[in-house]
Amino acid sequence: DTEVTQTPKHLVMGMTNKKSLKCEQHMGHRAMYWYKQKAKKPPELMFVYSYEKLSINESVPSRFSPECPNSSLLNLHLHALQPEDSALYLCASSQATSNEQFFGPGTRLTVL
Amino acid sequence: GQNIDQPTEMTATEGAIVQINCTYQTSGFNGLFWYQQHAGEAPTFLSYNVLDGLEEKGRFSSFLSRSKGYSYLLLKELQMKDSASYLCAVREENAGNMLTFGGGTRLMVKP
Numbered sequence: 001d002t003e004v005t006q007t008p009k010h011l012v013m014g015m016t017n018k019k020s021l022k023c024e025q026h027m028g029h030r031a032m033y034w035y036k037q038k039a040k041k042p043p044e045l046m047f048v049y050s051y052e053k054l055s056i057n058e059s060v061p062s063r064f065s066p067e068c069p070n071s072s073l074l075n076l077h078l079h080a081l082q083p084e085d086s087a088l089y090l091c092a093s094s095q096a097t098s099n100e101q102f103f104g105p106g107t108r109l110t111v112l
Numbered sequence: 113g114q115n116i117d118q119p120t121e122m123t124a125t126e127g128a129i130v131q132i133n134c135t136y137q138t139s140g141f142n143g144l145f146w147y148q149q150h151a152g153e154a155p156t157f158l159s160y161n162v163l164d165g166l167e168e169k170g171r172f173s174s175f176l177s178r179s180k181g182y183s184y185l186l187l188k189e190l191q192m193k194d195s196a197s198y199l200c201a202v203r204e205e206n207a208g209n210m211l212t213f214g215g216g217t218r219l220m221v222k223p
Contacts, residue, residue, distance in 0.1 A: 045210055
């Protein structure tokens with residue numbers, strides 16, 4: 001298995017909803033990442049997990065809460081989001097933080 | 113911090129060659145990556161340079177000059193499917209080896 005998978009592909013939620021984005025990889029990678037990408041902009045790093053420990057949190061609001069239950073899974077829990085949080089949320093993984101990153105297909109999130 | 117510059121848009125003709133430039137200013141440089149991203153899809157890894165010189169991979173080549181803070185991605189024998197955004201990303205040792213992406217270059221290939 002040489003890919004990163006993400007579910008769901010699309011998500012529409014209200015500002016009072018609680019939802020979760022899921023990411024999975026079975027390549028034995030020990031680093032996993034969440035990025036946010038707005039239209040026609042580059043990906044912006046949100047969180048990095050290395051060996052299942054949060055190593056970088058790029059000053060992301062607390063309404064985004066990451067979780068790494070095991071070395072293959074990465075979740076992003078969403079609560080009380082704002083319409084400006086609508087974006088493509090990309091998960092990536094790499095062998096270690098010093099290796100090239102492989103991206104999942106993303107979840108397109110719309111907050112109403 | 114980093115400053116990464118790429119042209120916003122380029123247009124080229126099918127079958128031709130195009131060069132996409134990327135300049136960067138950083139401390140603790142630890143590699144430069146090129147990714148391709150089709151609209152609405154995830155970025156896919158194209159190439160990686162950490163030493164000066166040219167890396168060739170089929171129709172795609174990437175060049176790096178660390179002293180000039182400069183890289184380019186060369187696409188040969190352009191095909192319509194090469195229409196996409198091309199993202200230059202720099203890895204910085206001082207930033208925990210994280211990637212910082214340039215704004216991307218939207219390439220349009222015309223018949």
